Amino acid sequence: MHLTTWDERVLAGEEGHGRQKAMELLVALGDIYGAKRLIPIASAQISGASFKTIGDAGTKFLEDFSEHAKVTVRASLNPLGMDKKRWKTMGVSEEFHSKQNRIVRAYEVLGVEPMYTCTPYLAGNRPRRGQHIAWAESSATVFANSYLGAMTNREGGPSALAAAIIGKTAEYGLHLAENRVPRVRIDIQEIPLGLEPLAGFMVGKIAGKRIPYLPGLRLNPDQHKAFGAAMAATGAVSMYEFSVPGVRKRVDTSSIEELVILPTTDLLMQSEELRGDDDWDLVAIGCPHCSMNEIKRMAKYLKGRRPAKNSDVWFCTSRSVFKSCPNEVAVLQKFGKVLCDTCMVVAPIEKMYKRTASDSGKAMVYLPTLGKQRASFRTTRDLLEVISR
Incomplete structure (x- = not known):
């Protein structure tokens, strides 16, 4: 992978230990996925904020990292394991509260915005179409790629943090136009009101690792939010293409390999199963x-x-x-x-x-x-x- 002179200085430790560790992680990912270079990002969104999900080991990692580095681009954080102000009314224990606050303090030292949401695009961190970003939350990445038109892979918590520290990410996956082409077309019949999440639930299962194309998908932004979140949870891809005549741009369908019909009756059956x-x-x-x-x-x-x-x-x-x-x-x-x-x-x-x-x-x-x-x-x-x- 080609590195700039500055990238090489960071990798050699000349810009500090924390940046060196972050660069090592990004370079390793780039090598694994065959990236040719690192590219600048407009923002990062970091998962691994709840003590429930990262535990003592993750907390120690963040505390150690925060002693040597700070983020260099706008970076927001995923939800915590508690409401910071109303944790007692939730029924959260004193022990959990104490351990969660250690994570909060570590991210504060790193310079991450205390946003604590899976919808950063509703709280001020909203990327523009075509911008490269490094986001980790599954529902946020699919919304950013599919509805906002930004470009991001589904990062892990450590890689999103590393990208935030360096201000760059490896150019592979959904950062490349050729990898953002749909491979399966899914024609969804009428979606009953309120079942948009289940439509996404089923599309994720059908699509698997393939980007789906969904013609005529008329959803409002909140429905897209729910649809994409479910799709990302059941599938292994962080993007879908959709078209609405007269509203959405024409989609390149030249690489479609399969056509699937998703009838309304299947959505109703899925609703009954759940x-x-x-x-x-x-x-x-x-x-x-x-x-x-x-x-x-x-x-x-x-x-x-x-x-x-x-x-x-x-x-x-x-x-x-x-x-x-x-x-x-x-x-x-x-x-x-x-x-x-x-x-x-x-x-x-x-x-x-x-x-x-x-x-x-x-x-x-x-x-x-x-x-x-x-x-x-x-x-x-x-x-x-x-x-x-």
Whole structure:
């Protein structure tokens, strides 16, 4: 891999130990994937922020790294394992809180923005079309590649941090135009309202490692957010192409290898398969984090209704969105906890609950595994009806 004079200086340790270690990681990845060079990035988004997911070893790694390096481009962070301000009301233990705060402090020393969200594009870190970035969160990378038109691989936490420190990433994978071409066309019939996450859930399974092309996919930004998050959870690719006549650019379909029809009946069957229990300990909404429009729509529906109080309720969002609509947040708080900085996937939910219902296709993948939950899928409207009367 070609390195500039500055790259070589960093690799030789002439710019400090921390930068040297970061460069070693990027060069190793570049060699593995056959990259020809390192390219500048506009921003980074780093995973590995919850103590639940990185543990003591990951915490020690971050603390050691923070003694020798700082980020050089805009870098934001994935959700923590707790709401920094309302961790006690979540049921988080003192021990977990203490260990989580060590991670927070390490990232602060590294210079990472304390954004703590899986939707950085809704909280100020929004890349432009064609920009190269190094993002790690699966739902954020697919949204950036597919809806925003930025260019990123799905980074690991350490590689995203290394890219943030160096300000560059290896040029391979989805940073190259030839690797952003769809290989399978999936024609989705009508998607019933609220089942957009399950459409993504099924597309991910069908596409596997291939970029899918989805003609006529008419979704709003929030629906794209939910669709892509589920697709990235069940599939192994961080991008889809879609076209809407008169709205979206024409897509290069010359490399399509297979055509798959996804009928509405299959979506309804998938919904039934993921239905699970009818009685839950927790209703969790906001995976990915709720947007301001989603908060407002839910508040509009719930205003004038009373809490049913048949289970705990979490509405997860970024602190930026939380602050932007205080009146609507106040409405939601009558029905449950509006949590920032965290979500049901990376919080120590298994210590508090056993059965969780969510409107998220991504959560249907991670709640049973990472969260050890009996997970049940319902549409957002279904859940709002259950928690209110």
